[in-house]
Amino acid sequence: MTWDLLLTDCRAATMADSSQPYGAIDDAAIALNGGKIAWIGPRRELPSQQATETVRLGGRWVSPGLVDCHTHLVYGGDRAAEFEQRLKGTTYEEIAKAGGGIASTVKATRAAGIDELVASAGKRLQELTAEGVTTIEIKSGYGLDLDNERKQLLAARRLGEMHPVTVRTTCLAAHALPPEFTGDSDGYIARVCDQILPAMACESLADAVDAFCEKIAFTPAQTRKVFETAKRLGLPVKLHAEQLSDQGGTQLASAFGALSCDHLEFVSDDGIAAMAKAGVVAVLLPGAFYALRETKLPPIDGFRKAGVPIAISTDHNPGTSPTLSLLLMLSMATTFFRLTPEEALQGATRHAAKALGLAASHGQLQPGMAADLAIWSIERPAELSYWFGGNPCAGIIQNGSWVKRCA
Numbered sequence: 325m326t327w328d329l330l331l332t333d334c335r336a337a338t339m340a341d342s343s344q345p346y347g348a349i350d351d352a353a354i355a356l357n358g359g360k361i362a363w364i365g366p367r368r369e370l371p372s373q374q375a376t377e378t379v380r381l382g383g384r385w386v387s388p389g390l391v392d393c394h395t396h397l398v399y400g401g402d403r404a405a406e407f408e409q410r411l412k413g414t415t416y417e418e419i420a421k422a423g424g425g426i427a428s429t430v431k432a433t434r435a436a437g438i439d440e441l442v443a444s445a446g447k448r449l450q451e452l453t454a455e456g457v458t459t460i461e462i463k464s465g466y467g468l469d470l471d472n473e474r475k476q477l478l479a480a481r482r483l484g485e486m487h488p489v490t491v492r493t494t495c496l497a498a499h500a501l502p503p504e505f506t507g508d509s510d511g512y513i514a515r516v517c518d519q520i521l522p523a524m525a526c527e528s529l530a531d532a533v534d535a536f537c538e539k540i541a542f543t544p545a546q547t548r549k550v551f552e553t554a555k556r557l558g559l560p561v562k563l564h565a566e567q568l569s570d571q572g573g574t575q576l577a578s579a580f581g582a583l584s585c586d587h588l589e590f591v592s593d594d595g596i597a598a599m600a601k602a603g604v605v606a607v608l609l610p611g612a613f614y615a616l617r618e619t620k621l622p623p624i625d626g627f628r629k630a631g632v633p634i635a636i637s638t639d640h641n642p643g644t645s646p647t648l649s650l651l652l653m654l655s656m657a658t659t660f661f662r663l664t665p666e667e668a669l670q671g672a673t674r675h676a677a678k679a680l681g682l683a684a685s686h687g688q689l690q691p692g693m694a695a696d697l698a699i700w701s702i703e704r705p706a707e708l709s710y711w712f713g714g715n716p717c718a719g720i721i722q723n724g725s726w727v728k729r730c731a
């Protein structure tokens with residue numbers, strides 16, 4: 325048998341269980357075949373086997389392709405004007421209550437055609453993937469009716485076909501109350517459960533179901549209805565939980581075996597315990613923390629002590645996290661949240677894959693896993709959270725094929 329591609333003269337941050345930080349292998353060799361990792365280990369142990377192509381990486385570091393596990397990448401318009409309002413002192417909640425915020429993006433998204441959404445999100449996707457992102461989650465949640473939620477998810481699927489990246493879609497119809505349901509949030513949740521989610525499941529447009537459980541969004545009782553529907557449809561759930569206040573959404577999501585709870589600045593000790601018991605990933609979103617000038621830190625030590633895996637993501641969205649850099653999020657996760665650089669990289673690889681239900685196939689350099697690799701011009705992995713601005717990504721391989729060849 326002949327391997328498709330053999331990489332040598334590199335150092336590997338496998339992120340697999342190991343006695344070495346980062347699961348590191350010095351002087352590694354990595355063989356890829358059929359879109360999967362066929363062999364990885366110290367070069368001296370490499371079996372003698374032919375490869376169609378062999379590339380020496382000049383001592384560069386190789387990590388799993390990065391996984392951005394929480395984004396709202398597909399939307400119309402932007403919210404730069406709201407940003408200016410917030411700089412003058414209006415809060416995110418006040419803007420939302422006055423009909424701005426998410427509602428203004430809903431208006432712009434409804435007005436946009438699918439081609440326009442694919443084009444604008446495609447540009448943003450190129451920025452993200454240039455930093456070695458090979459898997460991304462994309463949520464709906466700016467359509468808020470059947471046709472427009474469907475349009476967003478179709479756009480997300482199309483992005484996955486057009487770009488060298490694995491796209492996982494999440495239906496976030498329970499993101500905000502659409503204007504036609506003002507004063508009737510129970511009525512909208514019934515619409516989500518009776519019409520929108522079943523239709524998305526029927527067309528296989530959603531890989532998971534999310535909701536926003538918050539004072540300015542939906543109650544735990546309403547969130548429960550969404551989760552019950554998801555369960556009936558056989559879809560895993562995740563939750564925007566305890567971002568602005570403690571609603572107990574984390575306990576609810578854990579009871580439904582959620583893949584992840586996301587944001588979590590206001591999560592309680594009980595919430596952490598529930599997540600630990602159910603194996604739920606804590607997805608932290610330092611971009612939203614930064615843009616909202618949040619001062620309450622997510623309880624990192626609580627997660628560590630309880631053994632809750634921590635993931636880091638961009639939460640790319642036009643309102644609270646208009647960032648196009650997952651590496652910048654690693655920097656913020658270390659500087660704001662005091663994660664170690666190793667925890668931060670785990671958060672954008674192995675734990676992020678787990679938050680998408682892809683723990684068995686993505687996020688680590690292990691035989692049998694997807695041949696998604698990022699190649700870095702760095703001397704030590706800590707540099708991935710040390711630099712902010714600039715892009716040390718020298719090469720990218722997705723599904724065994726070169727996306728970017730090393731110069």
Ligand code: NIG
Pocket residue numbers: 396425426429536564567612639641642643644645
């Ligand atoms: O993840 N928290 C709610 N949803 C988004 C914000 C969406 C928006 O403001 O448009 C978030 O931060």
Ligand code: FE
Pocket residue numbers: 394396564639641
């Ligand atoms: Fe979000």
